[in-house]
Amino acid sequence: MADLYGVITKRLNEQVIRNLERFPSDFMFSLAIQEVTNLKSQIATSSYVHGGRRKPPRVFTEYGAVMAANVLNSKVAIQASIMLVRVFIKLKEVTQEHTDLKRRLQVLEQRVSKGFSEHYEELQEIRFVISQLEKPIETKKRKLGFQSIKE
Numbered sequence: 258m259a260d261l262y263g264v265i266t267k268r269l270n271e272q273v274i275r276n277l278e279r280f281p282s283d284f285m286f287s288l289a290i291q292e293v294t295n296l297k298s299q300i301a302t303s304s305y306v307h308g309g310r311r312k313p314p315r316v317f318t319e320y321g322a323v324m325a326a327n328v329l330n331s332k333v334a335i336q337a338s339i340m341l342v343r344v345f346i347k348l349k350e351v352t353q354e355h356t357d358l359k360r361r362l363q364v365l366e367q368r369v370s371k372g373f374s375e376h377y378e379e380l381q382e383i384r385f386v387i388s389q390l391e392k393p394i395e396t397k398k399r400k401l402g403f404q405s406i407k408e
Contacts, residue, residue: 258317258322258325261322261333262325262326262329262331262333262334262337263331263332263333263334264329264331264334268329269325269329270315272325272328272329273285273315273325273328275328276324276328279324279327279328280321280324283318283320284317284318284320284321284324285315285316285317285318285321285324286315286316287312287313287314287315287316288313288314288316289313290313292313293313293314323338323341326338326341355387355390355391358387358390359387362380362383362384362387365380366380
């Protein structure tokens with residue numbers, strides 16, 4: 258996480274400790290000793306006894322990653338914070354547009370349903386399109402690792 262925001266780990270840890278109230282358990286937590294043990298390599302990592310890490314590492318959720326960007330003062334962290342604010346604003350605008358469309362459709366349905374007109378099929382199609390807009394976008398998952406080039 259420190260590398261991501263262009264700071265050293267010591268600075269990230271300092272800012273987290275200074276701002277602990279900004280990191281509730283759903284933003285950040287520490288690994289259990291058993292989890293740390295499972296992650297360690299037997300050869301490449303020093304032990305707790307011989308000068309290795311004395312505390313389990315902290316783990317940040319996506320909320321914690323955003324909060325870390327807000328408490329750090331590197332250029333990358335500041336740019337990430339600004340970008341996230343812009344994303345949230347855009348998301349709110351998009352959500353508002355969908356809400357407005359739904360409201361307008363309901364008003365239209367109420368007017369048309371009184372006489373059960375020939376526009377019923379068109380209204381159903383509009384409702385279907387709106388329901389498709391409300392579904393989350395599915396992203397294709399890429400396979401991890403290197404991909405061989407097939408000739």
